[in-house]
Amino acid sequence: MPVRVGIPRYLGYFTFYPLWKTFFEEIGLEVITSPPTNQQILNDGVAEAVNDACIPIKLYHGHVVAIKDQVDVLFVPRFVKVRKLETETFCPKFLGLPDLLRASINNLPELLDTRVELTSGRFELFRIAREIGERFGVSLARITRAYILACQALRRYRGLMCKGMLSDDALECMEKGNQASKRQNLGELSIAVLGYPYLVYDHFINMDLVKKLNGLGAKAFTAEMIPPGRLLREAKNMPKQMFWYYSNRAIHAAYYYLKKKRVDGIIHVTAFACGPDAMLDRLMEMESKKWGRMPFLTLSIDEETGTGGVDTRLEAFIDMLKRRSVK
CATH class of the missing domain: 3.40.50 (Rossmann fold)
Structure with missing residues (x-):
């Protein structure tokens, strides 16, 4: 055995x-x-x-x-x-x-x-x-x-x-040996969902964030959808790097999406009581204002977070983006 x-x-x-x-x-x-x-x-x-x-x-x-x-x-x-x-x-x-x-x-x-x-x-x-x-x-x-x-x-x-797959879709594709169907709808809006991958891709702890975005007419883009070499090149936008691997990946991805202007807004999924994440959140928010005043939303998650509050904030954020796009 x-x-x-x-x-x-x-x-x-x-x-x-x-x-x-x-x-x-x-x-x-x-x-x-x-x-x-x-x-x-x-x-x-x-x-x-x-x-x-x-x-x-x-x-x-x-x-x-x-x-x-x-x-x-x-x-x-x-x-x-x-x-x-x-x-x-x-x-x-x-x-x-x-x-x-x-x-x-x-x-x-x-x-x-x-x-x-x-x-x-x-x-x-x-x-x-x-x-x-x-x-x-x-x-x-x-x-x-x-x-x-x-x-x-x-x-x-x-x-x-x-190529645009989320983690579970990519793993399913590899397990089955064929092209797994993508679960995201195309959507009229594009949202960069950034943060540590174990918060972005775990459906339970983030209350199925990507599915909720799809239902509201938005498609999610993550740091892992950026080629690693290009992601690392975005490090030059920072005079000094953060100390933590996943924090740097998230802020480098934010720079990529801000510079390319391929998204309508940024959502940072952050863990409550995480010191590095608190610093990352503030930096990401400041950079979003600096680079064209990109709409920015923080979703802070812990064991007490409920779906009602998350749903309300997401709906308000997406509604704001839709209203902004027609002005």
Whole structure:
């Protein structure tokens, strides 16, 4: 029976899942993911995580609880750096996530807390893959083949999103091996929905934001729909970069959409009590005013956020944009 490795369906899942899933399966492991976020996962996360944790960290704890008894190993990589921006790193809670889990949740299986720091050289990701593969007694030849296929899967995933697919549509397309139908309507308005991918793409915690926008006649555009090279070039608009990877991606995407003038408004999905996100929100709002007074809406989310308030704010924002467009 193959070793069962668990991947929680949150945080880095929306950015790197095809890479890890393909690699683990190609070296002979069985990959098990937690279910999509639901109320039980949220409740478990709130119960297990420390009180002052932000909602993403609480949800990750909930996903771990949902899967921990079904697997032999939990894959919880310790993300440090993945791009060569001098001061950029991941949020401290990403760096300490394996330790947070060990301190908070009882009866955990073994945690595979591989350190991911990709700025030491071109072959750093392969070194990480080799380290993981050797941990499970896999030959170098098989590790190399799995690594190549995993990188190809990640490139395809990113390519599908650059063509306009959302994360779940791109993953569905890859699973089925064909072109999955896009769930977004064309819409008369175009809205940049920006923020950390685990808030933008998790339908439960953002109360199905994109579907609501589609229903109001708007199409959503995200940071992942911008080619990575172009996104990184937008960094020159900032005299100094923010310290956090996902924060930089979001503000760079905002610059791209503001300069191209391809959207009618920007919605920033932000996590309440997240310090980096609070700084990002203020910066994004100021830049939206600076670049042509782009309409800007902040949606702050935590475990107490209700659909009624979100619906009202979205309807008012879209109505304002429609009125603005006919003047």
